[in-house]
Every structure is written in structure tokens, then in C-alpha cells.
Amino acid sequence: MRQLLLLTLSLFLSAAATAGISLQGKAQPGAALFGKATPGSDILLDGKPVPISADGHFIIGFGRDAKGTHTLKEITPDGNSNKLIELSPREYKLEKVDGLPPSKVSPQKPEVLARIKREGAQVATARTRRDAQRLDYLDGFIWPVKGRLSGFYGSQRILNGVPKRPHYGLDIAADTGTGIVAPAAGIITLAADDLYYSGGTIILDHGQGFSSTFLHMSKVEVEVGQRVEQGENIGKVGATGRASGPHLDWRMNWLDQRVDPQPLLPAAE
Template structure:
């Protein structure tokens, strides 16, 4: 009887082949997550520490929550934040970061006063309030404005260097005010840019989301357009002759969004641009720098 010959395969060789096959079937290892960028132990920020001004920067590493004079502030990716100071802000503000450890980092901010354009007039301030007929129209408009400002769209335009929406003659400055026989009237809440021609286009000063685009003129603002830039910062453009974007639309810095007009309570074609951060009113020129 003839025996068939066979060749024995070394155990180590079989083991090596199996290991190779297992490697081919095994999924590729996942890359290790990128480490969180290191952050400073204190606040890092820059901006305009003055009435109507602002700062933006980075909160200390490990920040769990942030507040300005007791008001809660959103903290963005990698600890980014934006805060601003009202036209009548007090001389000192406190920025407080509460860390995950429970410790607090306190940053004292000195807010410089501004020399506002004040006009003293020798007439009594009008005492008669708005009529009920007017308020019947005005209340729903104010509700829409308030609701638009409360929207959180996640926009990141607050991180950008703002640009002028249009160039022209500045005919009304932020913070200017009339005083009637010693009694202050309301101050001008934005900046007026006069083009002289109705229909002149204007652009978005920074990225954002349209939160209000009036389909018909408001009683005071006329055709009103509002854009959220994120972190509680928004722009309002008043007296437009035409609005070229829709509510919910994302706009880019430099994109044409409307045309200047004189709708609402206006004496001639101009763009009234006002800005708010939460309840604080800002001076737009402190975000753009002088017009060139």
C-alpha cells in the first residue's frame, strides 16, 4: 500500500497567516480626539471699554458659566464671549467666570465716560403721551421687535470686524440728546447715514440671520430689518425703501440686504443703524471704526 505524502505546515506560520487575516478584517483604529486648546487662567479680551462700547475675548480655562454684573452671558466655542456696555453704563463692571472646580475668576472693568452731544433747548418737554389709537398699532410692533431680539440663531458674526453698511454723511450720532429746560429727553439710539438718494443699497455689516423683515412699514421705524449676529448682538436698519432678504435667511458680511429710504417717521432718505447687545445699546462706530 502506497501512502500519500503530505507536507506539514509549521504552527508558527499558520498563526502568522491568521494574525494577518485578522488584521485585514479589523477596522482601522480611530484617531485620538484632538486635545482641547489650552486656555489662559485669566480673561483675555480686547475692544472698547467705554460707554456704548464692547469687548470680546476668551474666558479662563475650565469656565462653566459667565456673568457681567450678575447677568448671565453665553460662552461660545473654546470659551469665546462678547459683552457690551450701555450708553449710560456705570464706571465699573465686574466680569465673573465660575469654573468647574467652583472657584471664581473676577475681572474688574473700568468703563470710560463719553462726552455726548447735548443740545439744551429753552422749551418745555411735551407731556402728552401717545394716543390709544397709536398704541393699538404700536403694541404688536413692539412685541415683534422684542421677540426678534430674543431669538438665538447661533450666528457667529459677532466674531468679525464689522464694516459700514453704507457710506455717506453722518447726520445723527449715537447718544446725542436734547435737554428741555433741564429735563433730558430720550437719546438717539443709533447712527444716521444720509445718502441723499432713496433706493441706495446697503449691506450686512457682519454675518448673521434675518430675524425680522417687515412686510409693511412700522409706525416709527418704517420698513424695519433686523439681523442677529449671535451672542445676543443684533443690528436694526430703519426707514428702508426696500428689504431684499427674508426672515430666517442667513446673510454674509458685505451682502446687499436692503435699500435706503424714508419710510416711517423720517424727514428724508437715510439709514438709521442701531445695535443692541441684550438690553445694552451700542455705538456702531465703535465696532466699525471711522468711515473712510
């Protein structure tokens, strides 16, 4: 898979010399796009620096509600060039989830709210890694677990009849105890057994601020700082935290943007 992706990206190299930046992927809300620029260049997305390797590999992502035209700038000693990215519109599903404990839908106790805030900061810190030269994501991605797709990125959630924030993950239903593997190699930056909303939770960094998060696990089988390879076991499916049944909620982030894992995967078997 890595060789195929590298070959695909290499096809853009001759064009990159004249046209600047090359991108792979569909430009739409929730997308992660793989890029190649001139080696030694800097990249800005809408004026903000993008992590880029010495040989010019980078990745960018757009959140659920992103829209319009965005500017990718390449800065080299020989001059600058711009590439405009026009995002295609996207529609999302409406999903209703019932049977959740009321305390998990609309918590009221001050100590619980303080815990949620503390854990949110912990998760945010775990996503701050920016290894520009580590490109584990170039190996491509595999399914972390096999099962029925029960929830989709971007869907508007109605929990126990109460409208809530959109869902930012891909839900894969499977029996409690089913093994979960790393969809791509990376370094563990969070391994928590019992967060309030997400229960057993792992964050796996794939390089350049691109990370996977795995929620509701019944067992976490890795440690912070550990490197795991694609296909290596990391834990077990569960229904911990705010969950109505056993499943894996798999989320992906590029820096502070929540992106959709599904377009990165091979078709479900």
C-alpha cells in the first residue's frame, strides 16, 4: 500500500516542478488530502503553516462544516506559488440514538462537568504532536475491526430525543471483546481506560499531526509512547462511556480539524 501511494504521488513530481503543489483525494468537507511539494519548501493553508517533510510530503484536512475556496501556498527559494482548493458540497445523515443513561447525555453535577473539562484538555494535549518527518500515514489504512457500519462521520445526532453535536467518527458494531488493530502505524499519545464520554480511549499519531482516536473500548492494550505497526493489536471493542451497545467509534484528526476516516479505507468486505 505504501509503495502504491508513493508511486501515485511520484507521478505528480514532474508537474510539481512547474505547477507547484500536487494533491491526492477528493476536496470536500471532512476530507484529508495527501500532498507533494518541492523538497525543502514551506506550505501554508489559508495563511497557516502546514507540517511538511524535507522531501515535500504533507497532508491537509478540512472539518465537517468547511466550505468555499481555500488557498494552499508553496514557498521556495525560487519563488512562491498558490493552488486554490474548491470544496465540493456534502450532505450528512440524521441519526437517532436512544437508550443512553441521562447522565451521559446531559450531565449536571459540577464534579462530572469538571471531569469532562479535565479529560477534554487531556485529549487535546495528546493531539499536539507534530512530527513533520514521520510519514506513517503513507502506508495507507486498513479497517481496525470488521463489523457492521452503525454510525457515520458528520451525521447530526439526536440522543434520547435531544439534539446534540454532530458525530465525528465512523462507528463499527462488533461484539464486546473483538480485537482492534492499528489501521496504520504510529505512536500512542493517549491510552486511557475510562474517560467519561468515550470510555476506554486510545489516540494513535500517524505523523504530521494526523491521528486516529478509538473510543468505547472494553480493554486498552497499549501504553503512551509505544510504537505500533499497521495491523498490530491495540485493544478490544466495548461499550464503555456514552454508548448504547458494543462498537468501535473511530475518529481522525489533522491538527484541530476532525476528518472522515472512511474515504481512506479499502471497500468493506
